[in-house]
Amino acid sequence: MLREEIWQRLEKVPDPRSPRGRVYPLPCLLAALLCALTAAGHDAVCAAGQWVARASPAELARLRMPVDPWTRRHRRPDESTFRRLLVRLDRDALAAAVLGPAPDTTGPDTPDPPPVPSPPGRTGPALAVDGKTSRGARRPDGSRVHLLGVAAHGDGRLLTQVEVDQKSNETTAFQPLLSGLDLTGVTVTADAMHTVRANLDWLVTAKNAHYLAVVKANQPTLRAQLAALPWTEVPTADSTRGHAHGRDETRTLKAATVAHLDFPHACQAVRIHRWRRQTGQRPGRETVYAITDLTFAQASPAQLAALARQHWHIENKVHHVRDVTFGEDASTTRTGNAPANLATLRSAVINTLRRAGYRYIPAGRRDHTTPTAALDLHGFP
Incomplete structure (x- = not known):
């Protein structure tokens, strides 16, 4: 039903x-x-x-x-x-x-507002924010339809989505997307595009929520600060190995409490190191940095690792299913x-x-x- x-x-x-x-x-x-x-x-x-x-x-x-x-x-x-x-x-x-x-x-x-479910293995609920482009829906001016959605970690249930205006990007749709949801105590995960000071500050102060946000080149100063932390002195807090779709992957996570980062409400810095080996390809390494307002007492390194992995449930359980099972990308x-x-x-x-x-x-x-x-x-x- x-x-x-x-x-x-x-x-x-x-x-x-x-x-x-x-x-x-x-x-x-x-x-x-x-x-x-x-x-x-x-x-x-x-x-x-x-x-x-x-x-x-x-x-x-x-x-x-x-x-x-x-x-x-x-x-x-x-x-x-x-x-x-x-x-x-x-x-x-x-x-x-x-x-x-x-x-x-x-x-x-x-x-x-709709309640947010808690994923298995976590004490609090979590949501993932991510965008999807309908590649076949190309308009006369060459633009494509782009939707920004929010889904629950765990079961991947999509809670709502908004269409991103052709003349803007996902960051402007972040607050309208989440404004109608009750996010008290909820952790919102997002990729680097949404690591925006105003949006994450609004998330904590106005919605009483938490965030785990990836930091990449769009925040060069913040990323340099994270990369300069003494990670060699920080012990590995979580390590996982997996094999799926012909790919071996090892992920290690380190987390450090920080108090000097010039970013709203940042309490912990996270470094995730990925080692991948795809069948028929050379092994590759990738280092990803993230920040969160969750303190160590609120989220252990293992919980942060779970949040980072489960962020992709919106891609695997919503976007990928719509493309493959419903042929959404092929729809014109x-x-x-x-x-x-x-x-x-x-x-x-x-x-x-x-x-x-x-x-x-x-x-x-x-x-x-x-x-x-x-x-x-x-x-x-």
Whole structure:
């Protein structure tokens, strides 16, 4: 089940269409899109029309499709109906409806921010912030659709995402992305692009959260300060070895308490040394520096190492799945809000299948190829 009271969630999305000549209620179209994208092989907008065409009258009734007064049969929307809707639909409202918290029907109209789950092996919750470019969605001016999302460490559940404006970059979307989440006590991990003083200071002071941020060449002074620390005198605090996809990797981590870094709230400096050997390639070494406002009492070196590794869950469990399983990178849909809205619906399907216990998303989609199976999965009565 996607959420409790799924119809109430979909009804909160504002309808961008003119009331005149409107045939299909917006919630029933969104429900059909969500269920169609769940079925294996249904990756594009055109597949939604084919999926609805195969639905039985009982399944159309569960989707709340309107009945033609002349034929007494349920109407079936076609591809163009779905396509026009996705182009104009508010992408933030859709993300809040299918990715955000369940509505509170007994309290105030504004729902509480969504809770952030804690990953296994950690005492506190953690989120990863990362961006993704839809490579096939190239617009006439040559730009591509770029989405910035935030996912939970551990299960990789995407909580929300925003589209980055063509004339800006991810750093300007950092605060709007996280502003609607309750981040009290949450650790946010980010790559070097988001190691920005104003954003991380806002994260600690305004959101009562913590950060673990990578430092690279975009912060040359800070990186030089980190590299100059006496790392040879710091003992190795954590070491892990792994083998996957034909690659051997050894990671060692050192952490040192610092008090003189010219960066907001920095308490610990981290050095991660990676040694990799790929089949058929020469071994390589890489040294990465990071900073965090977490003190040693709040996060041990082993926990910092886990945070650094689990940051990539957003890439492995969200972005990679959308590209490989749903063919998102190959999709050429580029008009208006359609690329962002399709990405949101795909992420909602991934979240639901993982919540249903599926470790591998392709297997989950193959188990829900019929309309009835998809409707049951998402909790449509």
